[in-house]
Amino acid sequence: MATASQSMSTAVPSPAELREALVRIAGAGRVLTRPIDLLAFAADASFYRLIPRAVVLAKGTEEIQSLFEYSHASRIPLTFRAAGTSLSGQAITDGILVEVARHWRGARAEDGGKKVRVQPGIIGGQVNQMLRPYGVKMGPDPASINACMMGGILANNSSGMCCGVPFSSKGFDQAHDLAANTAIERFWRWSDEGRLPVVVDTSPCTYGLLTCRASLTPESQKKFDGLKILDAVAFVHDQLLPKLTVRRKQEFVALHPVCSVVKMNLTPKLEAVARACSNSVLVPQAAGCCGFAGDRGFLFPELTESATRLEAAEIAAAKFDGDGTGGDYFSSSRTCEIGMTRATGRLCRSFIFLVEQATRP
Secondary structure (H helix, E strand, O other), rough: OOOOOOOOOOOOHHHHHHHHHEEEHHHHHEEOOOOOHHOOOOOOOOOOOOOOEEEEEEEOOHHHHHHHHHHHHHHHEEEEOOOOOOOOOOOOOEEEEOOOOOOOOOOEHHHOOEEEEOOOOOOOOOOHHHHHHOOOOOOOOOOOOOOOOOHHHHHHOOOOOOHHHHHHHOOOHHHHHEEEEHHHHHHHHOOOOOOOOOOOOOOHHHHHHHHOOHHHHHHHHHHHHHHOOOHHHHHHHHHHHHHOOOOEOOOEEEOOOOOOHHHOOOOOHHHHHHHHHHHOOEEEOOOOOOOOOOHHHOOOHHHHHHHOOOHHHHHOOOOOOOOOOOHHHHHHOOOHHHHHHHHOOEEEHHHHHHHHHHHHH
C-alpha cells in the first residue's frame, strides 16, 4: 500500500479525506468508518466511551510506519488496541484507533524457553501454554490472562511495576519494601542514572515514592538521592504548560485534589493549571479523602459513598456545561477518579486530559 503524504496540509481532514488517506495505507477492507463500526470500538472494559474517527485493522510494520507518518502530518493521534480489556480507558480514543489483534498473533520461544518473542495480538494464556513444556511462564498474571493480549500486557507493564503504596496501606511492610526498592532501581536505569527526571502521573504513587527512603537499602538510598521524582501536577505546572499555547478553554471545571496532592502542597498548582485551561474552577469546600483507599473502594463502595457525600452534593449543585457527561471534572489519581465518578455520576478523569484538550493544535 502507499505511504502517507509528506506534504499534507495542516488543516484537519474531513471524514471523507481521512478515510481516503487511510485506505491508501491499509486498503478499503481494513478501514472502518461506518457509525456502527465506530461505536463497536468506542468502549473497552472501562466505563469510558470515546468514538474514534476511524478504525484501522493494521497488518504489517510498513502500515504501522505509514500510519505514524499520517498521524504526524494530520495531527490526529493514534491509539493502539489489542483485546480491549483495559479497565482504564487505554484502548479507546477520539482519534484513529489502530487494531493490532487479528493480524498480529505470532509467538515463538527462544533460548530454551528463557525468552519469548511475541506479537501484540496473541492472548497471554496462549503464550503460557506455549511455554509450559519448558516449565516456565510469563511474570504477568492478570485476572484476564486468558482474554487479554500481549500488546496490552506489555503496554501496561503488567509485570508488576509498583511504587509499593498498595502494600504499605495494608501493613504488608516486606512487600512494600521490595516494591519500593525495585521501583527505585528501575527508575535509576530508566533515567540514565538520574540524568532525566521521573514524572509520575498518579499522585498517591508520587507521594509514596518521595517518602519511601527509610524503607530502601543503603544502595537504593544512594540512587534515590540522585533521582528527581516529580508529580505530574508539578511537572505540568512548572515545565509543560509554560511551553504550550492554550487555544480553547472550557467554561467551567471542578477539581478533586486527592489526599497526596494536599500533603505535597500541590493543590495551588493543580488549581492554577485548571484556571489556565478554563474560565471558572470549582474546588469543593467539602473536598477531602474519597475513601477509595487504594482498592478498598472496589470491595466496599459504601466507604466512598459515605466519605464523599458532602462533596458529591456540592458537585451536583454546580453549573456544569456541556452534555452532562461530566467530562469537566478532574483529579490526579486513577482510583480516586473512579471513586468520584461513582459518587457524583459525572466522569472524573486526569487533569492531563484538560490540558491536552485546551492546547491541542
